[in-house]
Amino acid sequence: MRMSHMFGRTLREAPADAEIPSHQLMVRAAMIRPLGAGLYSLLPLGLRVIRKVEQVVREEMDAIGGQEMLMPVVHPSDIWERSGRFFEVGPEMTRLKDRGDRDLVLAMTHEEVVTDLVSTEVNSYRQLPQIVYHIQTKWRDEPRSRGGLIRVREFTMKDSYTLDTDAEALDTGYEKHAVAYDRIFTRIGLDFIKVGADVGMMGGSKSEEFMAFSPNGEDTLFICPNGDYAANREVAEFRRDDPAPEDLLPVEEVETPDTDTIAKLAELLDIPLSRTAKAVFYIGESGRFIFAVIRGDLDVNETALRQATGEATLTPATADQIRAIGAEPGYGSPVGVEGAVIVVDESIRQSPNLVAGANRPGYHLRNVNLGRDYEADIVTSFASAWEGAPCPVCNAPMKLERGIEVGNIFQLGTRYTEKMGATYLDKDGKAQPVVMGSYGIGIGRNAAAVVEQRHDERGIVWPISIAPYHVSLLSLGKEAEVIEATDRLFAELEAAGVEVLYDDRADRPGVKFTDAELIGNPIRLSISKRTLGAGEVELRLRTETDSEMVPADEVVGRVTGIMADLFAELDPDSGA
RNA sequence: CGGGGUGUGGCGCAGUCGGUAGCGCGCGGCGUUUGGGACGCUGAGGUCGGAGGUUCGAGUCCUCUCACCCCGACCA
Structure with missing residues (x-):
């Protein structure tokens, strides 16, 4: 590609609204352009x-x-109604109508379509297992x-989907996906880790996420320094030690004026936070009052709750x-x-004789015990876990890291196939729901x-592996011999299968x-009158600060070797 | 959806007390330059996010509204 005709210009300054490096650099380097909130055009680069x-x-x-x-981006809503998600998913899914007033949705994922296909294409255990996938557009109307x-x-x-006869095959x-994902993220040069994760709206039983380490990541991870454990904060566990057993003491009311926080309570009574029971109140979606009780030194993980x-x-x-x-x-x-x-959190069951509220202003109770x-x-x-x-x-102290979720893998089980009637006949001729897994990788992310x-x-x-071109070829100077030599090298490199971005601009x-x-x-690679005089081409790696002079007739071989x-x-x- | 912020030429910005819009970069032309974002001359490019209002007069003041960014909520 000749840069003189490339569509898209580099920018000397980043747009003011780009804050993180990838956003700034990809805009400046003429790779992406914003169209609207969460909408980007991809320029050729x-x-x-x-x-x-x-x-x-794909490989x-x-x-x-x-x-x-x-599979299509626009779906008739009925498949989403059959899975139940039409009603479970909120405004994140965009719904629309066609000219015939039929309800449609924009695809945010494809479990429903796959399951619908399975119900017609898969009839026998002899056809299983299967792995199908596609690389396609998703629309999710993110709140932000x-x-x-x-x-x-x-x-x-x-997104890929495994279709199996039973949990073992799943x-x-x-x-297999975990292995493939390891290879994918290694090949594109990411520093990443696999962590345990919440199943969220996908449902199912088991889920793990692949996280690229980055301070600009949206997820918080807890990682064992010995490699024994790694989890998203949403599901992170930690070792709980059983406190020494104590005899249960009688409940005793204590006057605690103006003591409406756990911190004040612990200070007033001169006890550690861990000797208090904290009450946290929620109203659930069903309208039920959720009364969460947790030890005073711990915080509620709302995802787990x-x-x-x-x-x-x-x-x-x-x-x-x-x-x-x-x-x-x-x-x-x-x-x-x-x-x-x-x-009640486990921490409470293990801890006897805690101080809790008395359910009237200004008073607390000592020696409150679950079960009694x-x-x-x-x-x-x-x-919640903590750093x-x-x-x-x-039992080693876990590190806290930030990560970008670059892939996730889910065991769905029969959640979709049962609801949508996607069954196969087993060896005994009996209909069984197909067992599914679902696996995603966000390409642009x-x-x-x-x-x-x-x-x-x-x-x-x-x-x-994912650079727009292998080589940037620069002609330095407008002398005819420089242009000719660079043109010639450009052709030779391309003939050798090297992808070249040729900066032929004036x-x-x-x-x-x-x-x-x-x-x-x-x-x-740079060619100028100077290098030409020595019969050489300057070569420099993007990762290096020093250049190397390569004899002109060895350049192609040197490049393919590198x-x-x-x-x-x-x-x-x-094995590196 | 709550909190904060920003909208002026392609990008980055200035615009005082309300007086008819400017700077840098980039872009076209000409010339001089050519190994780390050159210089001179010259030129093009703006419904000042939008609507309404106040005023002799609005980028500037008022009201409404739209868009975008950041934090939170939310999120496969």
């Missing part, structure tokens, strides 16, 4: 990156037996898009709602309340994550160097 990410994904999906297909390509509303996603397909209660949303209760069940804001305890679902003084409807774990929390496996991890003050430092050298570094192709080395560095089979 950016599209090349996206296509390369897609191709890596690895094919390698585990995936069959590529393509952000960060360039990190979180957008319209985006390209690879494990196999799931594990939603899971435990089966409530899709939890809204903090108002003071009036709290009083309506017989509790008192600031002085609440589960002792004597009525009409609430009492959910009140009963729980649910006892489970819903405490330094003990690893649930080895991956490209952005790579930029977040691989850039410097001058621009992007692409890994060769600009000064500084402009070309700067743009080459901004765009970030891995190999830079390319092979660069690809090898990203090769998951090389």
Whole structure:
């Protein structure tokens, strides 16, 4: 490609509304342009990156037996009604009508279409297992898009689906995906980790996320320094030590004026936070009052609490709602309340003789004990982990990291196939629901994550696997012999299968160097009157600050050799 | 949806007390330059986000509205 005719210009300054590096650099480097909130055009340079990410994904999906297909972006709403998600998913899914007043939805994912296809295409256990996938547009009307390509509303996603006869076979397909994903993210040069995750709106039983490390990531991860455990904050567990057993002491009311927070209470009574029981009040989506009880030194993980209660949303209760069940804001305890679902964290069960509210202003109770003084409807774990929390496996203090979710894998089970009647006949001729898994990779987000991890003050430092071009070729000077020599090298490189972005513009050298570094192709070649006089070409890697002079007739071989080395560095089979 | 912020030429910005819109970069032409974002001359390009209002007069004041960004809520 000759830069003199490339569509899209580089920008000297980033748009004022771009804050994170990947957003700024991809706009400046003429890869993306904003159209609206969460909507981006891909310019030719950016599209090349996206296509390369897609191709890596495609190769690895094919390698585990995936069959590529393509499903529509617009769906008739009835399949979503049959799965139930038409009613479960909120405004994130866009609904529209066609000219015949028929209800349609814009696809935010494709479980429904796959399941619908399965019901007609799969009839026998002999056809299973299967892996199908497509790489296609998704529309999710996010409440808030952000960060360039990190979180957008319209985006390209690879979604694949495993179809199996039983849970054991599902494990196999799931594990194949875990391996394929490892290879994909390695090949595109990401520094990443697989963590345990919440199943969210996808439902199902098991889910893990692949997280690219980045301070600009939206997720918080807890990671064991010994590699024994890694989880999204939403589901992160930690080791809970059993406190020394104590005899249960009698309940005793204590006057605590103006002590409406746990911190004040602990100070007033001169006890550690861990000797108090904290009450947190929510109203669930069903309208039930959710009364969460947790040890005073811990915080509620609302995702875990939603899971435990089966409530899709939890809204903090108002003071009036709290009083309506017989509790008192600031002085609440589960002792004597009525009409609430009492959910107790494990920390409480393990801790005897805690201080809790007396459900009247200015008073608390000492020596409150679960089972003696009140009963729980649910006892489970819903405490948030924290930086330094003990690893649930080895007890080492966990590190807190930020990550960008670049892929996720879900075991769906029969959630969709049962509802939509996607069955196969087993060996006994009996109809059984197909067991499904669902696996996603956001293509554009991956490209952005790579930029977040691989850039410097001058621009992007692409890994060769997804760089827009392998080589930036610069002609320095307008002398005819320089132009001719650069034209010739351009042709030779292309003939050798090297992808070249040829900066043939009439600009000064500084402009070309700067743009080459901004765009970030891995190999830079420069030809000028000076190099020509010595019969050489200057070669510099984007990752290096020193150049190398290469005899003109060795350049193509040298470049292809470097390319092979660069690809090898990203090769998951090389053991590097 | 709550909180904060910004809308002036392609990008970055200025615009005082209300007086008829300017700077840098970029872009076209000519000339001089050519190894780290050159210089001179010259030229093109703006419904000042939109609507309404106040006023002799609005980029500027008032009202409404739209869009975008950031934090939170939410989120496969």
